[in-house]
Amino acid sequence: xxxxxxxxxxxxxxxxxxxxxxxxxxxxxxxxxxxxxxxxxxxxxxxxxxxxxxxxxxxxxxxxxxxxxxxxxxxxxxxxxxxxxxxxxxxxxxxxxxxxxxxxxxxxxxxxxxxxxxxxxxxxxxxxxxxxxxxxxxxxxxxxxxxxxxxxxxxxxxxxxxxxxxxxxxxxxxxxxxxxxxxxxxxxxxxxxxxxxxxxxxxxxxxxxxxxxxxxxxxxxxxxxxxxxxxxxxxxxxxxxxxxxxxxxxxxxxxxxxxxxxxxxxxxxxxxxxxxxxxxxxxxxxxxxxxxxxxxxxxxxxxxxxxxxxxxxxxxxxxxxxxxxxxxxxx
Ligand SMILES: Cc1cc2nc3c(=O)[nH]c(=O)nc-3n(C[C@H](O)[C@H](O)[C@H](O)COP(=O)(O)OP(=O)(O)OC[C@H]3O[C@@H](n4cnc5c(N)ncnc54)[C@H](O)[C@@H]3O)c2cc1C
Numbered sequence: 001x002x003x004x005x006x007x008x009x010x011x012x013x014x015x016x017x018x019x020x021x022x023x024x025x026x027x028x029x030x031x032x033x034x035x036x037x038x039x040x041x042x043x044x045x046x047x048x049x050x051x052x053x054x055x056x057x058x059x060x061x062x063x064x065x066x067x068x069x070x071x072x073x074x075x076x077x078x079x080x081x082x083x084x085x086x087x088x089x090x091x092x093x094x095x096x097x098x099x100x101x102x103x104x105x106x107x108x109x110x111x112x113x114x115x116x117x118x119x120x121x122x123x124x125x126x127x128x129x130x131x132x133x134x135x136x137x138x139x140x141x142x143x144x145x146x147x148x149x150x151x152x153x154x155x156x157x158x159x160x161x162x163x164x165x166x167x168x169x170x171x172x173x174x175x176x177x178x179x180x181x182x183x184x185x186x187x188x189x190x191x192x193x194x195x196x197x198x199x200x201x202x203x204x205x206x207x208x209x210x211x212x213x214x215x216x217x218x219x220x221x222x223x224x225x226x227x228x229x230x231x232x233x234x235x236x237x238x239x240x241x242x243x244x245x246x247x248x249x250x251x252x253x254x255x256x257x258x259x260x261x262x263x264x265x266x267x268x269x270x271x272x273x274x275x276x277x278x279x280x281x282x283x284x285x286x287x288x289x290x291x292x293x294x295x296x297x298x299x300x301x302x303x304x305x306x307x308x309x310x311x312x313x314x315x316x317x318x319x320x321x322x323x324x325x326x327x328x329x330x331x
Contacts, residue, residue: 028116028126028127028128029053029054029055029126029128030047030052030053030054030128030129030130030326031044031047031052031053031054031055031128031129031130031131031132031319031322031323031326032054032055032057032117032119032126032128032130032131032132033047033054033055033056033057033131033132033134034057034107034110034119034131034132034133034134034135035057035058035064035133035134035135035136035266035298035300036056036057036058036061036062036063036064036092036102036134037062037063037064037065037066037088037134037136037298037299037311038064038066038087038088038091038298038308038311038312038315039064039134039136039297039298039299039300039311039312039314039315040056040058040062040064040132040134040135040297040298040315041056041062041091041092041094041095041100041315042091042095042297042311042312042315042316042319043132043134043297043315043316043318043319043322044056044095044098044100044102044132044319045091045094045095045098045100045319046315046316046319046320047100047132047319047322047323048095048098048099048100049098049319050319050320050323052319052322052323052326054100054101055101055102055103055126056095056100056101056102056103057102057103057105057106057107057119057121058102058103058104058105059104059105059106059107059122060104061104062088062092062095062102063085063088063089063092064088064136065136065137065299066084066087066088066091066308067084067085067088067089067160068084068158068160069083069084069160069182070083070084070159070160070182070183070186071083071084071186072084072087072308074307074308074309075087075308075309076309084160085160087308091312103123104123105121105122105123105124106121106122107119107120107121107135107269108120108121108122108269109269109271110131110269110270110273110294111273113127115129116128116129116293117129117130117131117293117294119131129293129325129326129329130293130294130295130322130325130326131293131294131295132287132295132296132297132315132318132319132322133267133270133281133289133294133295133296133297133300134296134297134298134300134311134315134318135265135266135267135269135300136263136265136266136298136299136300137263137264137265137266137280137299137300137306138263138264138265138266139157139158139259139260139261139262139263140259140261140262140263140264141259142174142227142230142259142261144227144228144229144230145228145229145230146229146230146231146232146236147230147259149230150230150232150234150235150236150257153232153234153235153236154232154235154236154255154256154257155230155236155256155257155259156256156257156258156259157258157259157260158258159173159182159183159186159187159258159260160183160186162256162258163183163186163187163190163191163258164190165256166187166190166191166255166256167190167191168191168192169191169192169255169256170191170192170193170194170195170253170254170255171187171191171193171194171195171254171255171256171257171258172194172195172196172197172227172239172252172254172256172257172258173187173194173195173196173197173257173258173260174197174198174227174257174258174259174260174261175196175197175198175259175260175261175262176196176198176199176200176202176203176204176205177203177204177205177260177261177262178204178205178206178209179260179262180196180198180205180260180261181196181203181205181209181210181212181213182205182209183258183260184196184213184216184219185209185212185213185216185219187258188216188218188219191218191256192218193218193220194216194218194219194220195219195220195221195222195239195252195254196213196219196220196221196222197222197225197226197227197239197241198221198222198223198224198225199224199225199226199244200223200224201223201224222241222252224243224244224245224246225241225242225243225244226241226242226244227239227240227241227257228240228241228242228249230257231251235255236254236255236256236257237253237254237255238251238252238253238254239251239252239254239257263299263306264279265278265279265280265281265299265300266300267279267280267281267300273291273294274289274290274291274294274296275289275290276302277302278302280300280301280302280303281296281300281301281302282301282302283295283296283301283302285317286317286320286321287301287314287317287318287321288321292325293322293325295318295321295322296314296318297311297314297315297317297318298310298311298314298315299311301314
């Protein structure tokens with residue numbers, strides 16, 4: 001079993017592994033946090049501040065989407081901005097310093113176990129009275145020919161992760177929201193040319209991002225257009241684009257395609273346990289879901305704004321509510 005801290009805080013990993021032991025039904029925790037993005041790490045940190053016995057389960061590596069953001073300029077306390085990787089790392093480190101136990105484990109199912117909750121994970125089962133769900137949302141797919149075939153040959157859902165490989169190359173970004181425009185700007189510093197392909201004739205991104213993108217000479221906007229195919233055999237060689245207004249079909253020669261058309265919530269593993277809206281978890285102002293003892297925070301929640309500030313705010317409230325819930329059960 002791997003601790004989330006093994007690469008970050010040498011020496012801490014063993015301590016945490018010893019404390020946690022293995023995940024098993026007999027090995028109970030007062031709170032289990034699912035997801036190690038900024039919401040999950042913050043919820044676990046706050047739970048520790050309430051002196052709760054908390055374990056954080058993360059299926060990949062702590063940091064979540066924040067670690068993929070190139071530069072974050074709207075998180076208070078960093079007037080010069082901060083890279084997503086560094087902010088995610090700082091949040092993770094703060095949770096580690098507070099004594100949060102963190103294990104790399106994918107949670108596959110959540111179900112009732114008498115008056116508690118049972119979580120089935122890739123590393124074993126665990127029971128707890130309170131669960132905080134912070135599993136975020138995953139990039140939405142285009143579902144066009146070539147997308148899955150060229151997934152490791154130039155199709156990407158994360159410019160910060162893969163943009164480095166496109167120095168002095170030509171790339172396309174698909175989408176028109178904040179993520180797409182942010183990624184196009186980031187890539188325009190690396191690639192010689194960036195096509196921003198959008199199905200409408202105006203962007204949905206915030207005005208300040210639009211202004212920055214329009215100011216870049218090497219970003220070409222391809223309006224009213226959808227990608228119908230990603231071309232290439234082993235590596236991406238181009239994209240086939242259909243213009244909805246002119247009916248024209250064009251092949252653009254590109255070396256990489258960055259798909260940024262929104263996200264789908266990571267809630268499939270919950271089945272029909274909780275009330276959802278468009279797949280996102282419905283909560284009240286206490287971050288309580290439709291089931292007692294289950295709380296949700298961050299991008300996975302049905303919320304008007306998905307940002308780091310809102311994720312950490314949700315998380316603090318969710319931990320407070322979980323604490324109240326656990327204390328009320330102690331009698
Ligand atoms: C390119 C980009 C730029 C951005 N720029 C900004 C910005 O400038 N400012 C800003 O405020 N926000 C920005 N955002 C949005 C911000 O990153 C998110 O709002 C934030 O990361 C949400 O945090 P979260 O913890 O809710 O979810 P996530 O960061 O998505 O974390 C969820 C975690 O849960 C894990 N997980 C999922 N399912 C399971 C499971 N079954 N078991 C265990 N673990 C699981 C995932 O691996 C992941 O680590 C940006 C996003 C992107 C993509």
